[in-house]
Amino acid sequence: MDLECDLAIIGGGLSGGLIALAFAALRPEVRLLLIEQGEEPGGNHIWSFFDGDVAEAHRWLVDPLVAHRWPQGHAVHFPGHSRRLGTPYNSVTAVHFAVSLRCKLGERLLTNARVTDMSSSHVQLADGRHIAAAAVIDARGAGDLGALRCGWQKFVGHSVRCAEPHGMDRPVIMDATVDQIDGYRFVYLLPWDDRTIFIEDTYYSDSPDLDVAAIGRRIAAYAEERGWRGSVVHREQGVLPVVHGGDFDRYWPEHDSVARAGVKAGLFQPMTGYSLPDAARFALWLADQPLDGLASATRAYAKAQWRKGGYYRMLGRMLFGAAVPDQRWRIFERFYRLDPFLIQRFYAGRSTAADRLRILCGKPPVPIRSAMRTLWNPPA
Template structure:
C-alpha cells in the first residue's frame, strides 16, 4: 500500500488486534481501517481455547468463524487420586483461521512485514520510513511493562503430534496433574484434533518466566512415549503468560500515555489464568460501538475498571504464589475442580459471583494456615 492515511490504525495483528479489526469490518465498514502487523501473516503462532460460557451468546458471531476445533462433549481433568468429566463444551482457535479471516475481511487494509518504530495518537511511523496518518490509534502489541506488576508465570511448550495409530482421547484434558511436579505447579494439557492428531502442552505455574525449552521438549516426548503414542511433530509453540497478583495499574498504563491500548497491553486478561480470549472478544465488541475521538481516555477507563474487578483473582494469585509450596500447588487446583461446574465456568470467564468467591475460599484450605494468613494480611494492590 502506498496510501497510508486511515481513520483507525490498529498496531499488532494478534488475537486482540485481529478481533478489533474483524468487529469494525463487520459493524462499521465505513471506518477506513488499517491493521499493522510486523510478521508475514497476522496471528503469530498460537492456539487459543475457550469454554462455551466464556463468550456471551450475543458475541459468538465474532469468534465462532475462527474456531478450528470444537468438543461439544465437554472436557476432563486428572489429579492424583481424583478425575472428573465436565460437560461444558470447549473450543479452540488457531492462527490459521484468524489469519485467513483477516486477509479476507481486510484485503489491502492488512499491512504485513511492517515494523513500527513510533506511535502517537494521530500517526504511526514504520521502520521503512513510511508514516501512517490516522484519526485514532489502538496499540495491541502484546504486554506492556510487566515490571510494574507483581507476577507469577504460566509458561508452556506445546507440540502437535501426528500419530501412527489412534490416540484414544475423545475430549480435551484441561489439566493432567498426575505428572511429576517441576518448577511450580506442572500439568499437561491435551487437545485431540482428530483421532490421530493430538496437541500436547506441558504447562507450569512458576515463580520465574524463563523457559528451558529443550528440557520441556524432552518431557513432552516422554509423556507421549508413556502413553504409547508414536508419530511426527507437526507443530510447535511456546509462551509465557503473566499471572498477576499485585502491582500498580497507573504505572502499567500511565495517565499521561496519549495512545489507546488493547489486549494484554491494556491489562485485559484474567489475572489468575493469564487467558485473554474472553476479554478480547468483549473489548472488541465494546470498542466497535465507541466514537473514534477520545479513544485513549475511553480505553484506559475500560481497562482501569477491569483492573478493579480483578482484585479477587489477584488475591487468589497471591495465595497461590505466596502461600503454597511450589510442589504442592496442584492441591489448590484439585480442590477447586471439586466445586460446582457453574462456579468453575464463571471463574474462567472472570465473572465469579460473591457467593462463588466465598465458596472458593471457605472450607479446609489446601495451603498451610499460617502461610495463607501471612499472605492475606497484606491485600494485593
C-alpha cells in the same frame, strides 16, 4: 508512499485482530488498517475457550475463527481426582485466525510492517511509510510488566501425528498426575483428529525462564508412556503473566496519549492469563465508541476491569505466596471438585459473590499461617 486511515490498529494478534473484525462488520465506513510486523497475523498461538466464556450475543465474532470444537466437553486429572465436565470447548488456531483476517480485511491488513514510532494520530513504519490516522490503538502484547507483581504460566506445546489412533475423544484441560516440577505442572491435551494430538506441558512457576529443550523431552516421554508414537508436526511456546498485584497507573500512565488493547491494556483474566473472553468483549465495546478521545476511554475501561479483577489477584497471591510450589496442584484439585457452573463462571471472570465465598470456604489446601501472612501483607 504515505497512507491515511480513520483507525490504525498496531498488532495483529488476538486483540487487534478481533477489533479489526468487529469494526469491519459493525462499522464498515471506518477506514481501518491492521498493522502486523510478522509475515502473518496471529503469530504461532492457539487460543481456547469454554462455551460459557463468551456471551451468546458475542459468539458471532469468534465462532467463524474456531478451528476445532468439542461439544462433548472436557476432562481433568489429579492424583486423587478425575472428572469429566460437560461444558463444550473450542480452539482458535493461528492459521485459521490469519486466513479469516485476510479474507475479511484484504488490503486493510498490512504485514511485515514494523512500527518505529507512533502517536495518537500517526504511525511510522520501518520501510519509510507514514500513516496518518484519526485514532491509533496499540495492541502489541504486554506493557511494562515491571509495574505488576506476577507469577508465570509458561508452556511448550507439540502437535504429534501418531502412527496409530491416540484414543482421546475430548480435551484434557489439566493432567496433574505428572511429576511436579518448577511449581504447579500439568499437561494439556487437545485431540485435533483421531491421530493428531496437541500436547502442552504447562507450569505455574515463580520464574518466567523456559527451558524449551528440557520440556520438549518431557513431552516426548509423556507421549511415549501413552503409546503415542509419531512425528512432531507443530511446535509453540509461551510465557503468560499471572498477575497478583501491582500498580495499574504505572502500567498505563494517565498521560499516555495512545489507546491500548489486549494484554497491553491489562485485559486478561489475572488468575489464568486467559485473554480471549476479554478480547471479544473489548472489541465489541470499542466498535460502539467514538474515535475521538479513544485513549482516555480505553484507559477508563481497562482500569474498571482492573478493579473488578481484585478477587482473582488475591487468589494469585494465595497460589504463589502461600502454597508450597510442588503442592500447588492441591489448590486446583480442590477447585475442580466444585460445582461445574461455578467453574465455568470462574474461567469467564464472572464469579458471583456466592462463588467467591465457596472457593475460599472450608479447609484451604495451603498452610493456614502462610495464607494469613499472604493476605495480611498484600503487594501494592
